[in-house]
Amino acid sequence: MKNTIKQVFHSGKFLVGFIIFVLILAICFIYPVFVTYDPLEMIGAGNFYKPGTYVSQEEAALNEGYTLNMDxxxxxxxxxxxxxxxxxxxxxxxxxxxxxxxxxxxxxxxxxxxxxxxxxxxxxxxxxxxxxxxxxxxxxxxxxxxxxKSSGVIIAEEDAESGELKEAKTIKGTGYVNTKDIVNKRTFILGTDNFGRDVLTELVAATKVSLRIGLIAGLIATAVGLILGLVAGYVGGVVDNIIMFLTNLFTVIPSFIILILISYSVGTNARGVMMVAFIIGLTSWPWTTRSVRSQVISLRNRDHVNLSKLSGHSMFRIIFTDILPYIASYVVMAMILQISSGILSEAQLSMIGLGPATTKVATLGLMMNWAMQYAAHLNGSWWAYFPVVIVIALISFSLNLMNTGLDQVFNPQLRD
Amino acid sequence: MKEIMKKVTALLCVGTMSAVMLAGCGSSAQPAATAEPAAEEPAAEEAAEEPAEEEAAEEEAEPAEEEAAEEASTDEGSTPRNETLYFAGQQWGTINDWNPMSPNSNNAMGQTQKDTARTLIWETLFMYNSMDGKLYGLLGKEYSWNDDMTVLTVKMNPDAHWSDGEPVTADDVAYTYDTHVKYESSTGADYSTYIDSITAKDAETVEIAAKLDGGKAVNPLKVTAYLCNIYVMPKAYLEKVEERNGEDPDKVKQDTMEDLVASGPYLPYMNNDQKVVFIRDDNYWGQAASMWGKLPVPKYIAHTIYKDNAAGQVALQQGEVDVCQQFITDVQKLWLDEDLPISTWYDEAPYGMTATMPSMFFNCEKPGLDQAAVRKAIAMAVDYEQIIASAMSGQSQTFDELPRCIAGPAESDRAYVDIDSLKDLQWKNKDVEGAKALLDEAGITDEDGDGIREYKGENLSFKAECPTGWTDWNASMEIVAAAGKDIGIDISTYFPEANSFYDDMTTCNFDICMWSAPGAGPMSPYSKAMFYFSEEYAKLASNWSGNFGHYMNDDAEKILQQIPLETDEAKLKEYYTELSKIWLEEVPSVALMYRPEQFYSVNESVWTNYPAADSGNNIPPLVCTDGYGIAALYELELAE
Structure with a gap:
């Protein structure tokens, strides 16, 4: 085991993918520790504020300030x-x-x-x-x-009683403020979105949610696929026929269509994060089943399996001790791909408005959906959608890279 | 070593291949870009060919002739840019008919019968001008009520004639109405409650007798509204349509009327799934001195059928569209950042002339929402300023600038309400604490500690719905849902397809839904009062008109019945103020934002002299086609 892991980490591809993935994961957990704003808070009153630091106008104007010799x-x-x-x-x-x-x-x-x-x-x-x-x-x-205008802006205050304006301060052309002196400010590294939410904070929260959806969906899809594949492959006969019939049915109908239909019929109310993950998981198992089954079929007539059978071991034990270990590496690789496609499926679903509810949770797909609806791509607000695209690409790139790396280690045909 | 060599050669191969490809792309990029418009033209031409081909096939002409016909129509089909006014945001599919009696026409560009009716092809008797609230003559010259408001007399414009040259007479007006009633079109069904009969006294005089109830007209306002709402059709042509359909009501209503005879300045020219084009009728009667005194400037009116808003917006930015009736996020960026020759009605926010109030209706039959406290609490907690700033992209006044009242944003309508006396009933923006206190006071609290308040043991959980893809409305509903979260009421959004939303809304099968109040018209602000309160509307089996949440209030209903018969301004003001009070106290519905009757952005790269707030010619920003807004077509000039 230790040796295998060591081998795996020797693969350059796996390592790069792994590092990218861990970095994304780390940002997801570390960022909220430092930035504690609610990611769904609609803080900007307008669409798509530019990235940058926003300082309080009032405070800047009333601040003591410095005089710099540049007018x-x-x-x-x-x-x-x-x-x-x-x-x-x-x-x-x-x-x-x-x-x-x-x-x-x-x-x-x-x-x-x-x-x-x-x-x-x-x-x-x-x-x-x-x-x-x-x-x-x-x-x-x-x-x-x-x-x-010649320099010198006068700031006046209204007298509470008479309502008259009284000169409070004159701001000269040489007056400057150190941004560090201003307490009321907020930096939007990636600007705000159409609802006026901080894109970066939202993006981190969304990545976390999307990863969770991907992970749950991947686990469910792999579990279902693995169990059905094992049973179909090992037991064979009628059971195999029935399971393969089901699997073929699901393979023939494009899974994304089933996904859309189920999501639509479930309704927005019930479409929480878990539900979406569950639906994605339940529609993407067929190809895992098919490949696990074919692997099992080639394994089940091996000598060690026959020996176990002769020794009177139960089917359960044979599957778990004599077959599963031989396909474990394959299953792990399949799961990585399932996670990656789970994240993409969520993004696709939310893009067409069938994801989780906007006000309850942020996901990568929802962010894309709203950016598109408010034509961010037409009015040059790249910060509302481009970082999202990059994150989705990075996640699926890193997972696929890890998968290829694993493949190189475990697949005897590719081994150097 | 061998392995490494293999890898290196592979890498080299890939490198050179991609370099070659890149180079290939780079050199071909230039011609590809310039080829784009050229590639589009044949598509348009092809589209234009279709009708010609059909004709040719019918005639079974010689191949050579066929070709000639095709060529001729190709030249006609692509209209010269400097004679064509292009629109966007009106027509979203292939036109299905030209019949003003049709129950399911999608021909928004050709026929829209409302207070500010679209009079490009068919014409109404009068045109409503939302700038001054007056009716301007079109087919009709003047109108007057008799003293006890039972008969409305309309004098026709003697110059008016149909596109076949026959004069437009009082007979046509009477026959149009009779046909609507006879075949029970929606117009007929609607107006027969208020109009007893329309008769031709002589060729130029029409008498509209109102339905009476105890010697008084049921609703004289609605009778006046007929003048600017409903198109006049020629009697001779209607008889022909009736005859060819054997007087079968369904067939008559579904006749496509492609061979129409109308009185408007334009006639159908071509239409298919990509484009609709109207051509100017150079014999149009309106060039008589008694009407416009000239022909409208653009020879063609065209509307490309775009896939979605984004496509329409791109076309506007590129100058392919002149007048765009679409919501555009951050519209000011088009001229501030991109320096395009695009402008709107006002140069500053709210950019458009607001006229309607998209409003949220509560289903008053639903447990929980039948409690005024719950409705008001939701209304108080909503962040309207956020809706206006982000969902509406700042294209509306805030409720601080224009406090809520039942009359809407128009100055002339607001004169009917004593806004100051409503001051104590207004709530401040996003008053979450106030809303919570209100719920606590009403005993609606969270007993089981799940964060959601209960009413009679049931969690308060509602769905806020509006059609999918209506971007600004979807975002508004999201902000409403966020407000629910703040006060312990579970509101989730639900955006079904438009048709299933319509089903839900018209049959009161929703929790919270959104719809827009009627805009300015001869009946406003009465039309808005009816929209928010009418019990009559609530009782309709399929209710498109208003009071979708079935709010029943006898006081309000009584006022609604008295308003149409009242002529004393002071008394009217009292009525509308009272209705506004009920509206703000009971909150059966709440306005979420103000919005223009029509979105209106124009690109001046081809045409100029569009109406704008500072042009001072009394033409409203109704996209150059609706109500008195059509006067803009006579003022246009070529830009350069």
């Missing part, structure tokens, strides 16, 4: 006016304000801004000036105005 208001114009904006201004000035192209120097920001301020007319109506363009120019004008 933010000076560089504001430069940040507000990129190449695109300058081109837009140029286009407007030429087309709608009638200024000759040679009079506009795009490289001189100050000059073009001056020209713009002299010539921009927000109520301008002209052929080709669509309302989308008009609105874009208005926004551009507002951002220039904003950037041109």
């Amino acid at each position: 933010a208001s000076e560089s504001r114009l430069a940040t507000a006016l990129g190449v695109e904006e300058l081109e837009k201004m140029q286009e407007y000035l030429i087309k709608y304000a009638g200024i000759a192209e040679k009079d506009i120097d795009v490289t001189d920001t100050e000059a073009i801004v001056e020209l713009w301020q002299q010539n921009y007319n927000p109520d301008m109506k002209a052929k080709g000036l669509t309302s989308a363009k008009r609105k874009a120019y208005r926004r551009l004008d507002a951002s220039i105005e904003n950037a041109m």
